[in-house]
Amino acid sequence: MTLRALEIFITVCETGSMSAAARKLYMTQPAISQTILGLEDKLNVRLFDRIKKRLILTHAGEIFLRYSKRIVNLINEAENAMTDIANLKLGQLRIGASMTIGTYLLPDIISAFNKKHQDVELPFIIDNTKIIRKMILNNEIDIAFIEGPINSNDIIIEPFFDDELYLVCSIRHEWANKDSISSEKIRNESFIMREKGSGTREVIENTLKQFNLSYEIKHVLNNIDAIKKAIEANMGISILPKIAIKKEIVEGKLAKIKLDNIKFKRKFKIIYHKDKYHSPLFNKFIDYIKSSTQNFK
Amino acid sequence: MTLRALEIFITVCETGSMSAAARKLYMTQPAISQTILGLEDKLNVRLFDRIKKRLILTHAGEIFLRYSKRIVNLINEAENAMTDIANLKLGQLRIGASMTIGTYLLPDIISAFNKKHQDVELPFIIDNTKIIRKMILNNEIDIAFIEGPINSNDIIIEPFFDDELYLVCSIRHEWANKDSISSEKIRNESFIMREKGSGTREVIENTLKQFNLSYEIKHVLNNIDAIKKAIEANMGISILPKIAIKKEIVEGKLAKIKLDNIKFKRKFKIIYHKDKYHSPLFNKFIDYIKSSTQNFK
DNA sequence: GACGGTTACGCTGACCGTAACAATC
DNA sequence: GATTGTTACGGTCAGCGTAACCGTC
Numbered sequence: 001m002t003l004r005a006l007e008i009f010i011t012v013c014e015t016g017s018m019s020a021a022a023r024k025l026y027m028t029q030p031a032i033s034q035t036i037l038g039l040e041d042k043l044n045v046r047l048f049d050r051i052k053k054r055l056i057l058t059h060a061g062e063i064f065l066r067y068s069k070r071i072v073n074l075i076n077e078a079e080n081a082m083t084d085i086a087n088l089k090l091g092q093l094r095i096g097a098s099m100t101i102g103t104y105l106l107p108d109i110i111s112a113f114n115k116k117h118q119d120v121e122l123p124f125i126i127d128n129t130k131i132i133r134k135m136i137l138n139n140e141i142d143i144a145f146i147e148g149p150i151n152s153n154d155i156i157i158e159p160f161f162d163d164e165l166y167l168v169c170s171i172r173h174e175w176a177n178k179d180s181i182s183s184e185k186i187r188n189e190s191f192i193m194r195e196k197g198s199g200t201r202e203v204i205e206n207t208l209k210q211f212n213l214s215y216e217i218k219h220v221l222n223n224i225d226a227i228k229k230a231i232e233a234n235m236g237i238s239i240l241p242k243i244a245i246k247k248e249i250v251e252g253k254l255a256k257i258k259l260d261n262i263k264f265k266r267k268f269k270i271i272y273h274k275d276k277y278h279s280p281l282f283n284k285f286i287d288y289i290k291s292s293t294q295n296f297k
Numbered sequence: 298m299t300l301r302a303l304e305i306f307i308t309v310c311e312t313g314s315m316s317a318a319a320r321k322l323y324m325t326q327p328a329i330s331q332t333i334l335g336l337e338d339k340l341n342v343r344l345f346d347r348i349k350k351r352l353i354l355t356h357a358g359e360i361f362l363r364y365s366k367r368i369v370n371l372i373n374e375a376e377n378a379m380t381d382i383a384n385l386k387l388g389q390l391r392i393g394a395s396m397t398i399g400t401y402l403l404p405d406i407i408s409a410f411n412k413k414h415q416d417v418e419l420p421f422i423i424d425n426t427k428i429i430r431k432m433i434l435n436n437e438i439d440i441a442f443i444e445g446p447i448n449s450n451d452i453i454i455e456p457f458f459d460d461e462l463y464l465v466c467s468i469r470h471e472w473a474n475k476d477s478i479s480s481e482k483i484r485n486e487s488f489i490m491r492e493k494g495s496g497t498r499e500v501i502e503n504t505l506k507q508f509n510l511s512y513e514i515k516h517v518l519n520n521i522d523a524i525k526k527a528i529e530a531n532m533g534i535s536i537l538p539k540i541a542i543k544k545e546i547v548e549g550k551l552a553k554i555k556l557d558n559i560k561f562k563r564k565f566k567i568i569y570h571k572d573k574y575h576s577p578l579f580n581k582f583i584d585y586i587k588s589s590t591q592n593f594k
Numbered sequence: 595g596a597c598g599g600t601t602a603c604g605c606t607g608a609c610c611g612t613a614a615c616a617a618t619c
Numbered sequence: 620g621a622t623t624g625t626t627a628c629g630g631t632c633a634g635c636g637t638a639a640c641c642g643t644c
Contacts, residue, residue: 001372003300004634019598031635033599038634043379046574049436052451053598053643056436058574059389060382067375071368075298078364082340085357092356139346139353154349277343277355301609316623328610330624335609350618350623601640608633615626 001042003075006068008035009047013065017055084119091281092121096135096144100200100224101268102126104243105161106145109292113285120281129199136273142282143272145289147241148199150271158270160286161293165203165241165264166256170234176255183213183260190218190236192227200224203266204239211262228254239264243296268293298339300372303365305332306344310362314352381416388578389418393432393441397497397521398565399423401540402458403442406589410582417578426496433570439579440569442586444538445496447568455567457583458590462500462538462561463553467531473552480510480557487515487533489524497521500563501536508559525551536561540593565590 011021012032022029040047047061057065084090097106103126110122125132125141129148135141136155150157167186169175194201208215218236221227224244231238232253248254270286308318309329319326337344344358354362381387394403400423407419422429422438426445432438433452447454464483466472491498505512515533518524521541528535529550545551567583 001300001376002634003298017598028636029599030601030637033601034634037600043376044383045379046576049570049572049574050599051436051570051572055599058576060379060576063378063382064375067371067378071371071375074364074368074371078361078368079298079340081360081364082342082357085360086341139348273348275346275348277346279343279355279357299609314623325611326624327612327626330626331609334625347624352624595644597642597644599641599643602638603636604638605636606634609631611628611630613627613629616624618623619621 001039003072005035005039006072008032009039010065010068010072012036012048012055013057013061086280088117088120088281088284090119091117091279092123093143093279093281093285094141095122095124095285096132096141097124097126098129098132098144098146098148098199099126100147100241100244101145103224104241104246105268105293109289112292113288116288117281117284128197133271136271139273142276143270143285145268145270146199147266147268148202150269154274155271156274159267160270160290161268161296163241163243163266163268165200165239165266166245167237167259168228168231168240168245168254168256169237170231171252171255172234173237173255175237175257178257180258180260183211183262186237186259187214187216189215191215192219192221192230192236192238193217194224194227195220195222198222199266200239200241203264207262207264213262298336300369302332302336303369305329306336307362307365307369309333309345309352310354310358383577385414385417385578385581387416388414388576389420390440390576390578390582391438392419392421392582393429393438394421394423395426395429395441395443395445395496396423397444397538397541398442400521401538401543402565402590406586409589410585413585414578414581425494430568433568436570439573439576440567440582442565442567443496444563444565445499447566451571452568453571456564457567457587458565458593460538460540460563460565462497462536462563463542464534464556465525465528465537465542465551465553466534467528468549468552469531470534470552472534472554475554477555477557480508480559483534483556484511484513486512488512489516489518489527489533489535490514491521491524492517492519495519496563497538500561504559504561510559 008021008025011024012018015021015024018032018036019029022032036047043064045060046058047064048055049058081090095106095110106124110124114120114122129146129150132144132146133150133152133155136144137152147163167181175181219230221230224240227238227240228245228248230236245254245256249256270289305318305322308321309315312318312321315329315333316326319329333344340361342357343355344361345352346355378387392407403421407421411417411419426443426447429441429443430447430449430452433441434449444460464478472478516527518527521537524535524537525542525545527533542551542553546553567586
C-alpha cells in the first residue's frame with residue numbers, strides 16, 4: 001500500500017469517477033483503475049460498488065476514505081514542517097556561551113535574530129568554557145561563543161570578534177578627566193580583578209607581564225557586574241572588556257583611560273563540532289552574529 | 298516519500314544504527330543507508346548528525362520521527378479496520394424488509410446474528426415492497442426480504458422460505474375445536490382482510506379464486522396485529538401467515554383450522570442489486586437467514 | 595458513437611542486493 | 620581486524636502508459 005494509492009483513492013472518491021480522477025492527476029484512466037483494484041486486493045475488501053459503471057463507496061470504502069484523508073493530511077503536515085525547517089520558519093539552534101559574551105554580547109543579538117525568525121527556538125546557556133566545550137562534544141548544544149582558549153580535534157574554532165579591554169575607573173577618580181596615563185602609575189593603584197581561571201584575568205595578566213608592569217590586586221570578584229559596581233564606588237580600578245562597559249561609559253558612570261600604547265586584546269571565537277551538520281539556521285545565525293558584531297565600537 | 302521509508306526511518310531511530318535496523322528488517326545495510334539519504338534529500342533536511350559514525354537525531358529528525366510514528370500507526374489502524382471488516386469483526390449491512398417478514402421473522406434473527414457478531418452494524422428498515430425495491434436500486438439498503446412479487450432486471454431474487462397461510466379463528470368460534478372444515482362453509486363467515494395491495498391478501502384471493510370459492514369481506518384492516526385482535530374478539534375469521542400467528546396458537550389465543558386440501562402458499566424472497574458486491578458479511582447473513590428459517594414450523 | 599471501467603502487455607525507474615571503500619574502535 | 624556508514628553498479632518488480640475490449644447511455 002503506497003501513499004500514492006491513497007491519494008488516488010481519495011481523488012476518485014472526491015471526483016466520483018476514475019476517469020475524472022485520471023484527468024485531475026494527469027494520469028491515464030487504466031492506471032487509476034489498477035491502483036484501486038490493487039488496493040482492494042491488498043486490503044481484501046471492496047471499496048466501491050460498481051453499479052452500472054458508476055462508483056459507489058461501500059461501507060468499508062467510507063471507513064478507509066476517512067483514514068486515507070487523515071493519513072495524507074498528516075503526511076502533508078510533516079512535509080510542511082520539514083520545508084519550514086529548511087526555510088528557517090521553524091527550527092532549533094542550541095546556543096552556548098561563556099560568561100562575558102553570554103552576558104554582554106549575545107542577549108541583544110539573539111533577541112534581534114528571534115524577531116526576524118519568530119518560530120525558531122534558540123535555547124541559550126551560559127557557563128564556563130570547560131563546560132561549554134563538553135556540551136559541544138556531547139551534542140548538547142549546537143554552537144557556542146567563547147573568549148577563552150580551547151582545544152579539541154573534534155571542535156572547529158573560528159574567530160568572529162576582536163575584543164579589547166580598557167582600563168576603567170570611577171568618574172570620581174583623579175584619572176577620570178585624563179586622556180592617557182603612564183603605565184607605570186598603575187602599580188600605585190588598587191586593582192580589582194576577576195578570579196583565577198577567568199579568561200578576562202588571563203588576558204590582563206599576560207599583557208601586563210609582557211610589558212613588565214607590576215600591579216597590586218586589592219579585590220577579587222567573580223563577575224564583571226560586581227567589579228563595575230565596585231569601581232563606581234571608587235574602590236579601585238580594573239581592566240574590563242569593551243562590550244561590558246559600553247553602556248556605563250555612555251551613561252557617564254565609568255571612565256575609560258588609555259594606558260600609554262598598551263592594548264589588551266583577544267579574540268572571541270565561534271566553536272562547533274567538526275561533524276555538525278550546518279543547518280540553514282546554523283549558517284544563518286553565524287552570518288547574523290558576524291554582521292552584527294562587525295561594526296561594534 | 299514512501300511508507301517503507303518511514304518504517305525504515307523509525308527502525309533506525311529505535312535501534313540507533315543503520316546496521317541494527319538492517320538486521321531487524323532483514324535488509325542489507327546499504328539499502329537502509331540509501332533510503333535515509335533519500336529521505337533527507339527529498340525533505341531537504343538532515344535527519345541525523347553522523348558524529349564519529351554514530352547517528353544522532355537532529356531537531357528536524359525528532360520532529361519527523363514523531364510524525365512518522367503517527368502516520369505509521371494510522372496506517373496500521375486503517376489496515377486493521379479493513380481486515381476486521383473482512384473477518385466480520387466490523388462492518389455494516391443495511392437490511393430492508395416488507396411488513397410481515399420485517400415484523401414477525403427478522404427481528405429475532407437479526408438480534409441473534411448481532412449477538413454472534415457484536416461489532417457489526419445492522420440498520421433495519423420496514424416498508425412496503427415498492428419502497429424497498431426502490432431502496433435496493435438506489436443503494437440505500439444492501440439486502441431485503443420480501444413476500445410480494447417484484448421485478449427488475451437489476452435485482453436478483455432468491456427464495457429462502459416457504460411460507461404458508463392458515464385459516465384462523467377465535468378459540469370461542471364454533472370451528473375452534475374442529476380439525477378440518479369444508480371449504481364451502483367459508484362463504485357464510487365474515488372475513489377480515491388486509492387492504493388491497495397487500496401481499497398477504499393477494500395470496501388469499503388468488504388461491505380462493507383458483508378453487509372457485511366465494512367469500513364475503515366484512516372488515517378491512519391494514520395490519521396483521523389489528524386483524525389478530527379482531528379475530529380474538531371473535532369479529533370474524535381470516536387467513537394469516539404462519540410466522541405471524543405462531544405465538545398466539547401456542548398460547549391458545551387463536552385456533553388454526555385446515556380447509557379441506559386447500560393450501561395457501563407463497564415464497565419469501567431475498568433480493569439484492571445484481572451489481573452488489575457480496576461482502577463477507579453479506580454472504581454470512583444470507584447463510585444465517587437460510588439456516589435459521591430452514592426448520593421453522 | 596461517446597463515455598467509463600477492465601484487461602493485456604510493454605517500458606521505465608525506484609528499491610534492494612552485492613561489492614568495494616572509508617572511517618572509527 | 621571488526622563494525623558502521625557511504626558509494627557504485629546491476630537486477631527485479633511495481634507503477635504507469637498504450638491498446639484493445641466490454642458495458643452503459
